[in-house]
Amino acid sequence: MSDGSNTQGQAKTGAELRFRLPIYEGPLDLLLHLIKKAELDAQDVTASGITEQYLAYLEMLGELNLDVAGEYLVMAATLLLIKSFSLLPHPQLADQEEVEDLRRDLVERLLEYQRYREAADKLAERPLLGRDVFTAPGETQPEGEESQRLTVSLFDLVEAMGAVLKRLADKAPRDLKLRDIPVAACIPRILAAVEGARRVEFIALFENADDRAMVVATFIALLELIRRRVVCAYQETRFGPIWLERGPEEIKETPA
Numbered sequence: 001m002s003d004g005s006n007t008q009g010q011a012k013t014g015a016e017l018r019f020r021l022p023i024y025e026g027p028l029d030l031l032l033h034l035i036k037k038a039e040l041d042a043q044d045v046t047a048s049g050i051t052e053q054y055l056a057y058l059e060m061l062g063e064l065n066l067d068v069a070g071e072y073l074v075m076a077a078t079l080l081l082i083k084s085f086s087l088l089p090h091p092q093l094a095d096q097e098e099v100e101d102l103r104r105d106l107v108e109r110l111l112e113y114q115r116y117r118e119a120a121d122k123l124a125e126r127p128l129l130g131r132d133v134f135t136a137p138g139e140t141q142p143e144g145e146e147s148q149r150l151t152v153s154l155f156d157l158v159e160a161m162g163a164v165l166k167r168l169a170d171k172a173p174r175d176l177k178l179r180d181i182p183v184a185a186c187i188p189r190i191l192a193a194v195e196g197a198r199r200v201e202f203i204a205l206f207e208n209a210d211d212r213a214m215v216v217a218t219f220i221a222l223l224e225l226i227r228r229r230v231v232c233a234y235q236e237t238r239f240g241p242i243w244l245e246r247g248p249e250e251i252k253e254t255p256a
Helices: 027-037 048-063 070-087 093-125 154-169 183-195 202-206 212-227
Strands: 010-013 016-019 231-235 242-246
Touching: 027 048, 027 070, 027 093, 027 154, 048 070, 048 154, 070 093, 154 202, 154 212, 154 242, 183 202, 183 212, 183 231, 183 242, 202 212, 202 242, 212 231
Parallel strands: none
Antiparallel strands: 010 016, 231 242
16 A cells, blocks of 8 residues: 555544545556456456446445545546446437547556556565565575565455445444544554454454444554554455554554
């Protein structure tokens, strides 16, 4: 995850509690995530299924009470416009050509962005030794080196969180009002979990959860700790279980 400004805590809009935090990835990242998961080509970005999944992710962010950046909504509108023109006849040729130009521009942007992301991922996947740490002459790489780790994106975390909320919905009514739970109150429990074992599976943080407000606040706290590199998240296989462990940074100040 790329770094960003500090979490801005919680804000109320009317009677509804909303959480504001930096969006670590943008709409192109979400499109690439969906394409890779569906094992499609970037040229298929405007496929109907991708549009539906994109909208489903935005709905999931809403269920988590996360404010979604406007650029995500612009991308959603673009995908819906392209989809509508592909499904319905439009007599105005100029409009059809304009939408085709829009689709072509989106595909070109995505392909270019994909190249940059793949290059960055290849650099990130290189072994730590020889990139950030170097051995003295005659030294060899220590035995038992960690197996290859895959970067976890915001959307991997949101998807895992969606599964938690789905199970929780079977236990409690969905129309319960969120209580005002400070993010700071959830941080000690997360740190205790990751410091008490070599690693902890993401789902384990919510195993005994029966309070949606606490689940959401814990998730926001986890995102903040990952952003600050106090906690690290990774996968050993693409779209596999998400693991959490203690990161290299210390917590300096607690978010509100």
